Structure formats: structure tokens, C-alpha cells
Amino acid sequence: MPALSSEEIRKTCVRLHQRIVERFPDSGLSKTCESLATLSEEADNTIAWIGRPNHVIRYSAWLVIALLIASLIRTCVAFHVTFEGMNIADFFQMIDAGFNSVVLLGAAGIFLMTFEIRRKRRRVISSVNKLRSIAHIVDAHQLLKDPNYMAEKRTPHSPDRDLGGYELGRYLDYCSEMLSLCGKIAFLYVQDFDDADANEAVNDLESLTIGLSQKIWQKIVILNSGDN
Numbered sequence: 001m002p003a004l005s006s007e008e009i010r011k012t013c014v015r016l017h018q019r020i021v022e023r024f025p026d027s028g029l030s031k032t033c034e035s036l037a038t039l040s041e042e043a044d045n046t047i048a049w050i051g052r053p054n055h056v057i058r059y060s061a062w063l064v065i066a067l068l069i070a071s072l073i074r075t076c077v078a079f080h081v082t083f084e085g086m087n088i089a090d091f092f093q094m095i096d097a098g099f100n101s102v103v104l105l106g107a108a109g110i111f112l113m114t115f116e117i118r119r120k121r122r123r124v125i126s127s128v129n130k131l132r133s134i135a136h137i138v139d140a141h142q143l144l145k146d147p148n149y150m151a152e153k154r155t156p157h158s159p160d161r162d163l164g165g166y167e168l169g170r171y172l173d174y175c176s177e178m179l180s181l182c183g184k185i186a187f188l189y190v191q192d193f194d195d196a197d198a199n200e201a202v203n204d205l206e207s208l209t210i211g212l213s214q215k216i217w218q219k220i221v222i223l224n225s226g227d228n
Contacts, residue, residue, distance in 0.1 A: 003191060006044050009184050013037040016181070019172050029141050029171065033178055036134050036185075039127075043185050046127055050120045050193050078194045117195060124189045124198040128205050131182045135205070138182075139212045147223035169223050176216045179209040 017033040024030055145168055153160050183206045 002183060002186055006040075006047060006188050009181065009188065010037070010040040010044070013040040013181055013185075016177055021171060023167070024174075028179075029138075029174060030136060031176070032137050032141065036131075036178055036181060039130055039134065040174070040181070040185050043188055046123060047188055047192075050123065050189065053116075087104065108221045120193065121195050121198050124193065124195070125201045127189055128186050128198075130200045131186050132205055132208065135179055135209050135212060138175050138178050139215075142172060142216055142219070145171060145219065147219050165223060169220060172216050172220050172223070176213050176220075179213045179216070183209045 013033070014037050017030065017037045020027070020030045020033050036112045147165075147168060186205045190198050
């Protein structure tokens with residue numbers, strides 16, 4: 001099955017950063033794209049860490065579970081549980097105590113067996129949140145890039161408009177590409193890691209970037225219609 005290549009996405013991020021620097025040197029957008037390129041490089045290490053089984057945690061979990069079971073069995077043997085002289089109340093009390101012990105043992109087992117997954121989930125969500133921050137910064141960069149600025153009546157507090165029509169179009173294109181790359185990098189984390197919470201975090205980010213990108217493309221459509 002075809003899969004996204006982290007290497008190609010990283011190259012695309014680096015190339016996009018170079019394009020932005022060449023056209024808008026020392027701009028805030030170029031610095032943001034540099035941060036995105038850095039995150040794309042860090043993604044390889046995170047993905048490798050997620051895919052690598054942690055044998056220490058797994059063996060430790062099995063060892064602790066085995067010790068808990070052995071301790072429960074030893075306790076039962078030490079009490080010399082017999083049914084002689086036991087009334088119905090004592091019987092149900094013993095069943096209740098045994099059931100509670102099994103539930104606690106099962107809860108402890110589940111906690112230990114899912115510890116590795118929860119560590120990886122936290123790592124994915126933390127990485128996705130960094131990409132979410134990048135997406136919001138990109139949105140902040142394009143916020144004042146209004147294609148209708150040439151027809152507006154300026155006020156003393158109007159923001160500076162130093163981009164021509166073509167440059168503004170390229171700037172908005174770069175913003176849209178960066179948002180798309182945020183979603184692509186995020187998907188790399190869950191491409192081979194099937195976890196519901198991690199997938200939900202990635203889906204939320206993709207919904208955010210799609211929504212922000214739609215706003216940018218509305219500006220591009222207005223800009224192109226004005227050129228025609």
C-alpha cells in the first residue's frame with residue numbers, strides 16, 4: 001500500500017523554506033517555515049521511537065503481573081480456604097473478596113500493559129500540538145494580507161501594505177503550502193500507529209489546517225479576479 005514518505009515531506013519543507021527566503025528574506029513567514037522544516041526533521045526520530053517496541057517496559061509489565069498473581073495465590077493458600085463449616089454469608093463474602101482482588105489485579109494488568117501505548121500517545125499529541133502552533137502562526141501571518149487593500153481608504157492605524165498583487169499571491173500560496181505540510185507531517189505520526197486518541201488529535205489538526213487554507217484561497221480567488 002502506498003505510504004507518505006517522511007524524507008520527501010522533509011525535502012519539500014526545506015525547499016519551501018528556501019523559496020520563501022529567496023522572495024521574502026528576513027520575513028516572519030520564512031522563520032516560521034524554518035521551524036516547520038525543523039519539526040519535519042524531528043518527525044523521523046519521533047516516528048522511529050513510536051515504531052520501536054520498548055522491551056524493558058513490556059518485560060517489566062509481565063513480571064509485575066506475574067508477581068501480583070503469585071502474591072494472590074500465596075495469600076489464598078496462606079489462609080487455608082476450605083468450605084468446611086462455612087455458611088452462606090461467609091461464602092458470598094469470600095466470593096466478593098475474590099472478585100475484588102481479580103478486578104484490582106485486572107486493572108493493574110491493563111494499566112501496565114497499556115503504559116507503553118500511553119507514552120507513545122503523549123509523544124504524538126505533543127508533536128501534533130507543535131504543528132498546531134505553527135498553523136496558528138501561519139494564520140496570523142496571512143491575517144492582514146488583504147487583497148482589497150488597494151481599494152480601501154486608509155486610516156492612521158491601517159497596517160502597512162508593502163506587497164504588490166503578484167507578491168501577495170505568492171505569499172498566500174506559501175501560507176497555504178505550509179498549512180498543507182503541517183497536516184502531512186502530523187499524519188506521519190499515526191500512519192503506522194493505530195491509536196484512537198492520537199488519530200483524533202491528527203484529524204483535529206487537519207480540520208484546522210483545511211479551514212485556515214480555505215480562508216487563504218478565498219483571498220487568492222479575490223486577488224486573481226481583481227487581476228483579470
